[in-house]
Amino acid sequence: MVGEKEVRAMCPVCSSAAVFRCTSCKEVSYCSKEHQKMDWKQHKNSCKAYEIRTSEKLGRYLVASRDLNPGDIVITETPLIWGPKALYDPERIAPCVGCYKPVNLDVGERCASCGWPICSGHCQGLKDHRHHGLECVVLSLRPGCAVSDMGDYYRHDALFALRCLISQTKFQKKYKKIMELQSHIEDRGPDTEIYRETDALIAKYLENNFLYPLRSVENELKTNLVPDISDDLIHKICGIIDVNALDVNLNNGCEISALYATACMMEHSCIPNTKHCFNLTSTDESSQYRIKVKAVVPIAKGENITTMYSHALWGTQARRDHLKETKYFSCFCKRCKDPTELGTYLSTMKCIGTGTEPCGGYQLPDDPCDDTSEWSCDKCPVSVKSSEISFLVSKLGEDVENIQIGRANIQQMENFLEKLSTFLHPHHYHVYSMKHSLVQLYGYQNGYLHHEMKLEDLEKKAIMCQELIDITTALDPGNSRLCLYTGVLFHELFQAKFEIMKRDVDSKKLVDKKENLKTLDELKDCLKKALYALEDELDGSSGQKLMVVMKASEDKFLKWIKEKQ
Incomplete structure (x- = not known):
């Protein structure tokens, strides 16, 4: 400190x-x-850099207790409790219940007491009460191990709720803080889809397999490990987790969800004034998964401290739908109220026009905070219903996802990008996604390696990178949510410009010393900004891998400069 x-x-x-x-x-x-x-x-x-306040609209929220500058630490705290998340293929791979490493279910070991998948019988987390130690007593009440339907048999997403239940007696102070967090239980009644899903996948799973059997052996165990196992409590805990938990991406490819007493109170904004990162490398148990929240823009005393609970590169309709479905509120921030999304046009559609030819205009929502608002053209009288826009954007989104998952080549992606341009603004978030994928293929895919690319293709890549950087900077001026995107874009801009410069030098085009130095300064600036974007991402595997690539690029650049001097 x-x-x-x-x-x-x-x-x-x-x-x-x-x-x-x-x-x-x-x-x-x-x-x-x-x-x-x-x-x-x-x-x-x-x-403390913050004060806790309460309002009817926001509940508990945080405001700055003094003027804060970019880089100032707002909050540091360890989680109250955490739990593993199920992996993408729960029938084949599961997280170790002791340390959350991915475990191959075909060959992996099982906990000697409860039979749940583990990385090794020597895993330190198996006896640790903050990890598997306490829950193992409850999980061992179900006899046998599964050999099929393992995704249903071992519901890792239910362990977080179970750990919260167990904390009633073993971590009473933490349990009290957990129960003070917002659950929005009033919006999750028996007639809702989320209630039915939670009841089937979490509540009944825990009750039938573990909690009811626990009641019958408590005298033998000589402890009342989980005093309250009521449906109402389980549903409230699931609501608390859904509304407040933060996802922590571990270096091994797995994720955990964690609850933080103070960080959970930060208000949402689509233009957040803070960023956060997690301690993933500490061997000190007292700082494991510690969150650090810091200001990314100036925050005046008394101003609300904000974070973001949706994706910064989703359009307004997608962000607001996500927040209403998962966090139970509607956002009315500056970005959401602006049809152009801070001048980026991230959700804007092309107008089809009134005749046989498009009018060349663009359609934006009359009121972006009204889900039923019509979309009007800025050049002609054509308007479109919100439902029609939603259907088209959703269908195009599925196509984007399919072509990216399918590992399409550059030509296929360019053809699809041209198709998107028929319907969408050049800065639409689906177009952004495709262009961001393309700039990472230009220079690396066979036939398009940097030294093989035509000059016009290199220039096209550089222009595309700068275009995406401008959008990213407008949406995330404090580099709060899009650090990895920003790092990649500046690095790829450097790669394109560096190859162009090398060709100019070799062909004697760059003979003016001042122009030469200016170009070198531009390249150094690109690398500097790329490296700066990753400064808070180095605990994560993605940040580490990117940094290795960028450092290698920097070494090659400096070596080339030395050779040409």
Whole structure:
């Protein structure tokens, strides 16, 4: 919590000259790290960057307790509780219940007590009460192991709810904080689809296989491990998880879901003023999965502290539908209220016109915060119903997903992109998705390696990268949600421009020294921005892999400069 920056101040412990400054508030300084540790208990409450407030509309939410600058730490905390998420192929691969590594169910080991899939009998998480230690007692009440239908037999998504139930007696303080979180149980009644799904997949699964059998052996166990196993409580816990849990992507390819007492209170905005990352590499159990929330833009004292609970590259209708279905509220942020989405036109459609030829105009929603709003052309009188727009966008979205999953080649993707351009604005989010895939294929697919590409194709890649960077920057000015996208785009822009420069130098086109230096500065700037975008992503496997690629590009670039000097 301290940084070695010399300041003119006195240590509050001994009044000596202070050289260590609290990096949270930057207002209190200490003469040594030891004195900082001594004073921290007294200082930490006044040092908080946030205040908790309550309103009828938002419930509990956070506001800045002082002016915050980009980079200032807002929250650091460990999760109250966490649990594994089922993997994409639960019949073949499952997360170890002790450490969440992927386990091949055909050859993997099983827990000696409960039979659930594990990575090894030596896994430290098997005895750890924060992981598998306590739940194993309950899970072992079901005899036998599955040899088929394992995705139904081992419901890893139910373990999170079970761990919350067990915390009633073993982690009472944490359980109290968990139960204070919003559940929106009033929106999840017996007549809703989410209730029926939760009841079948989580509640009845836990009750019939584990919780009811637990009641019959509690005298033998000499403990009431789960005092309340009522339907109402299980559904409330599932609501709390659905509304508040954050997904943590682990380095091994698995995911866990975690609940955080304070971070869960951050209000949603489609233009968030914070970003967060997780501690995935610490061997210290006390900091495992610790979240760090920091400001990405200036936040004035009293201003709401916000994060984002949907995808920044979805259009307004998709984002608002997702929030209503999963978080039970409608968003009315600046981006949602702007038909152009901050000038990016991320949801905008092409107009079909009134005659045989398109009018060249674009259709935008009259009121983007009204799900039934008509879409009107900015050039002609044609308007389209919201339901028709939704149907077309949904169908095109399925086509985009299919062509990307199908590993289409560059020519196929270019042909499909041309098809999309018939219906969508050049900046529509489906077009963005296709272009982002293409810039990562140009230069790497056989026949399109950078040194093989035609000059006009390299220039096309550079233009496409810059176009996507402009959109990304407008949507995410603080580099909060689209760090990996931004890193990739600046790196690919560098690759295209570097190849163009190498050809210009080899052909003697770049003879003007000033022009040469300007181009070199542009390339250095691209690499700098690419590396900066990843600074908070290096705990994750994706960030680590990208950084290795970017560092290799930087080394080749510096080597080339040295050779040409």
